[in-house]
Amino acid sequence: MNEPSKKPFFVGYLDMPVQLKRFYLLVVLLLGAFVALAGYTIASQQKSTGPALWLTDATETISGLLVVDPYPVLHRIDPDNPERTESILLVNQGKISAHDFARPFQNKMVSITGYPILRGGWSMYELASQQPIKVDEDGGNETLKSRLAASAKPTSLGAVSLSGEVADSKCFLGVMKPGAGSVHKACAEVCLLGGIPAMLLVQGEDDKKYGYMLIQSDGSSASKLISKRAADYLKISGELQQRGDLLYIKMAENGHF
Amino acid sequence: MSHEFILVNWNKRKQVYDICLWIGIALYLSLFVLVSHSRFQGEHSISSLIILIRAFSTCGFIMLTLILCIGPLARIDGRFLPLLYNRRHFGVSFFIIALIHGALAIFWYHSFGDINPIVSVVTSGGDYQSFNSFPFQLFGLLALLIFFVMAATSHDYWNAVLGPTWKTLHILVYPGYALLIVHIGFGAMQEDNTGLLPSMVFASVILVGGLHVYSALFCTRANKMIDSARNDSGTEWVEVGKWQEIENDRAITVSVGKDERVAIFRYDENKLCAVSNVCQHQNGPLGEGKVIDGCITCPWHGYQYRPQDGCSPPPFMEKIETYHLKLQGDVICLNPQPLPAGTARPVTEIPVAGN
Numbered sequence: 001m002n003e004p005s006k007k008p009f010f011v012g013y014l015d016m017p018v019q020l021k022r023f024y025l026l027v028v029l030l031l032g033a034f035v036a037l038a039g040y041t042i043a044s045q046q047k048s049t050g051p052a053l054w055l056t057d058a059t060e061t062i063s064g065l066l067v068v069d070p071y072p073v074l075h076r077i078d079p080d081n082p083e084r085t086e087s088i089l090l091v092n093q094g095k096i097s098a099h100d101f102a103r104p105f106q107n108k109m110v111s112i113t114g115y116p117i118l119r120g121g122w123s124m125y126e127l128a129s130q131q132p133i134k135v136d137e138d139g140g141n142e143t144l145k146s147r148l149a150a151s152a153k154p155t156s157l158g159a160v161s162l163s164g165e166v167a168d169s170k171c172f173l174g175v176m177k178p179g180a181g182s183v184h185k186a187c188a189e190v191c192l193l194g195g196i197p198a199m200l201l202v203q204g205e206d207d208k209k210y211g212y213m214l215i216q217s218d219g220s221s222a223s224k225l226i227s228k229r230a231a232d233y234l235k236i237s238g239e240l241q242q243r244g245d246l247l248y249i250k251m252a253e254n255g256h257f
Numbered sequence: 258m259s260h261e262f263i264l265v266n267w268n269k270r271k272q273v274y275d276i277c278l279w280i281g282i283a284l285y286l287s288l289f290v291l292v293s294h295s296r297f298q299g300e301h302s303i304s305s306l307i308i309l310i311r312a313f314s315t316c317g318f319i320m321l322t323l324i325l326c327i328g329p330l331a332r333i334d335g336r337f338l339p340l341l342y343n344r345r346h347f348g349v350s351f352f353i354i355a356l357i358h359g360a361l362a363i364f365w366y367h368s369f370g371d372i373n374p375i376v377s378v379v380t381s382g383g384d385y386q387s388f389n390s391f392p393f394q395l396f397g398l399l400a401l402l403i404f405f406v407m408a409a410t411s412h413d414y415w416n417a418v419l420g421p422t423w424k425t426l427h428i429l430v431y432p433g434y435a436l437l438i439v440h441i442g443f444g445a446m447q448e449d450n451t452g453l454l455p456s457m458v459f460a461s462v463i464l465v466g467g468l469h470v471y472s473a474l475f476c477t478r479a480n481k482m483i484d485s486a487r488n489d490s491g492t493e494w495v496e497v498g499k500w501q502e503i504e505n506d507r508a509i510t511v512s513v514g515k516d517e518r519v520a521i522f523r524y525d526e527n528k529l530c531a532v533s534n535v536c537q538h539q540n541g542p543l544g545e546g547k548v549i550d551g552c553i554t555c556p557w558h559g560y561q562y563r564p565q566d567g568c569s570p571p572p573f574m575e576k577i578e579t580y581h582l583k584l585q586g587d588v589i590c591l592n593p594q595p596l597p598a599g600t601a602r603p604v605t606e607i608p609v610a611g612n
């Protein structure tokens with residue numbers, strides 16, 4: 001009973017007893033090892049969101065026919081295959097659509113300067129800050145222009161009903177990785193409110209994801225309309241259309257969402 | 258009550274503690290960022306800002322888990338007590354890490370649009386009916402606000418001014434922890450299919466919950482409950498136990514009535530005294546302290562009180578309530594009626610023959 005207490009006691013301003021010092025050396029080492037292991041493991045278990053790029057190092061310039069509605073798109077000849085045309089979505093910087101910038105150049109042959117955003121067969125340009133759109137000097141080659149205009153016209157492919165995730169195209173195509181899914185919901189909502197083109201991501205039978213641009217029944221942008229349902233998994237019915245090489249769903253009046 | 262405002266000085270031990278803490282934080286963050294960038298490159302990269310958001314968030318969650326473990330650990334094994342003394346530094350460091358996570362998330366996910374980012378946090382991403390689109394970020398924000406209030410009132414000054422309210426504020430750390438579990442469960446966990454995030458949260462809840470339950474059930478140590486109704490005339494004596502149960506220079510704690518706790522010390526081998534268990538500094542448990550240089554010393558920050566009158570030695574001004582004791586054979590009897598703080602009473606001596 002009268003032996004010195006075995007219970008250690010220690011106050012900050014006193015010297016630490018030796019046995020406590022050893023104990024804390026052990027605690028610190030164990031905690032350090034745990035911290036390193038946790039950091040390594042948690043970082044490693046993240047997932048890649050699939051191959052996608054946002055090339056922000058230098059701007060690139062491309063030319064073609066600019067169509068503003070429902071979403072700003074540049075239609076051009078595919079540089080790798082002159083037989084084909086290619087449709088490139090245009091967006092502004094931040095979470096804002098390119099409508100305002102593009103409006104004055106509606107249906108003109110133009111050059112666009114911006115930063116490419118690439119995923120799968122999709123491409124999008126984020127407009128550069130300085131003079132991103134210029135009318136082509138020569139007014140464009142008329143045959144080329146009419147070929148592009150013809151390809152840009154909507155062709156109906158019949159009625160469809162598809163289920164998938166509502167996404168904002170800019171983030172999903174490569175600006176944010178990951179740029180879709182429920183964690184990204186709030187951001188997608190801000191993007192759609194800002195007019196970034198709305199997309200429906202549909203899981204194909206081959207397990208690949210296919211994207212459909214969503215437009216309202218009157219043919220205009222559906223971004224703001226559908227913003228509250230960003231990142232939700234919806235079944236959407238309407239008319240399937242092709243414009244250039246992009247597929248659109250013109251949502252039925254009471255489109256199920 | 259003398260709530261004299263006295264700073265507990267920054268000492269070497271605290272510096273070592275803080276240095277270890279921040280080395281740990283730096284180790285975790287840098288490893289997380291390095292591994293993320295080297296594992297996921299080029300086309301498969303993850304956005305740098307998202308990597309940072311995740312590094313800070315998981316770091317914060319681990320820190321909070323550790324903070325919540327320190328209390329019960331210290332009860333289970335007294336060697337952990339020194340970790341408790343500087344828990345506030347741990348708490349404030351945790352708040353800084355969590356704040357960076359929240360600020361980066363608001364910057365990245367809610368800025369650059371047509372809408373005010375803070376408005377967006379509150380209004381966007383929300384459907385309470387839906388599992389998939391539950392507004393998890395709002396829960397993070399609420400938790401962060403709680404931790405902000407705790408960190409903002411963490412200074413000794415507020416501690417003294419707020420008194421018991423401060424203690425209530427501190428209990429809010431548990432609702433804060435619960436909000437975070439909702440934040441993670443309905444947020445990042447929805448996207449996680451490796452199962453690591455759920456395992457992390459599960460392990461944390463089991464650890465924190467388990468330690469709390471274990472320490473509550475098995476670690477009341479020498480504490481005793483005395484249920485006898487208080488007698489206002491102060492004449493009713495209650496038996497506490499044999500003096501041999503108390504180690505020299507140490508105490509046992511007894512609960513009297515609902516929330517009053519009394520620490521009964523034995524010192525100089527054969528002297529006994531009873532004082533309030535509550536330290537005037539930050540309500541530290543004096544009964545877990547020790548008599549050093551003739552003074553009862555608080556285990557938390559070392560405030561001292563004289564056994565004979567419950568006063569801090571000059572120049573300090575703190576005073577704690579004292580109690581009358583008497584011996585019946587080997588049995589200590591306590592008069593549960595507290596004397597005004599700082600009241601001297603005769604020292605109870607154990608007859609030498611009884612030793």
Ligand code: HEM
Nearest residue numbers: 183311314315317318355359362363394397398400401445
């Ligand atoms: C303003 C307050 C907050 C906001 C806006 C917020 C936002 C977010 C977002 C957007 C994510 C998903 C990150 C991603 O995986 O891409 C996330 C995840 C997370 N947050 Fe918060 N958060 C807030 C507060 C907090 C606080 C206070 C903590 C406490 C440490 C916390 C802990 C976590 C954890 C552990 C995750 C999961 C990490 C992961 O994604 O792997 N959050 N938060």
Ligand code: HEM
Nearest residue numbers: 324325328344345348349352404407408411424427430539
């Ligand atoms: C920032 C100023 C802070 C100070 C001065 C401080 C100091 C203290 C002290 C002295 C105690 C023990 C007192 C008691 O149990 O009533 C305590 C308890 C605790 N602190 Fe803090 N702390 C601070 C901030 C934080 C923060 C930011 C957190 C975590 C978010 C935190 C987590 C805790 C927890 C979990 C307890 C145990 C509560 C209980 O079981 O009663 N503290 N803190």
Ligand code: FES
Nearest residue numbers: 536539541555558
């Ligand atoms: S609580 Fe700080 S010294 Fe007692």
